[in-house]
Amino acid sequence: MKREKRPILLLTACCLSASVLMLAQESTVELPQDKGPDTIDVSGYPAPLQDTYKLFRTKCSKCHTIARPINTTMARDEWERYVKRMMHKPNSGISSGDGKRIFAFLIHDQEVRKSPNPAAFFPALSQEEIEKLQQLQQQRKSR
C-alpha cells in the first residue's frame, strides 16, 4: 500500500515546482552570456559592494544563470532599466531596496571590469533577438 502513494506524491511535487517556476517566469532560453564565467573577483571592490555581491548572486540567479548578468555589458541607463525590469517580473523576490543596492554593484562592476574591456563581454540582446533564439532552441529540441 505504501509503495503506491509514492508516484502520486512525486507527481504532485513535480506539478507544484513546475507551476512555481512558471510563476517566477524562469528564463527558458539559453543566451550566449550564460556560458561565460560565473564568478567575479570582487576582492578589490569597496567592502559594502563585496557584501552586495552576495545579494546579487542570490537574487539574480533565481530565473537564469548568474553568468548571464556577469557577462552582459550595458550602459548605466540600460542597467537601471534592466534591474527594474527584473525586479518587476512576477515573484522576482527583489525588493526596491535590493534593486538599488544591486544596481550600485552592477554600475561599479561595469566601470571597473567591463567598460575597459568590452570585447570580453556580450552586449544585451533585444527582446526580438531573445525570442528568435528561443524559437530556434525549441525547434532543435523537438526534432
Ligand code: HEC
Ligand atoms: C523573476 C525571474 C528573473 C529574475 C529574478 C531575474 N531575471 Fe534576468 N531575466 C529573466 C528573463 C525571463 C530573461 C529573458 C529576457 C526577458 O524576458 O526579459 C532575463 C534576462 C536577463 C538578462 C539578459 C539581457 C539581454 O537582453 O541579453 C540580463 C543581463 C539579466 N536578466 C539580468 C538580471 C539581473 C541583474 C537580475 C537581478 C537584479 C535578474 N536578471 C533577475 C528573468 C529574471
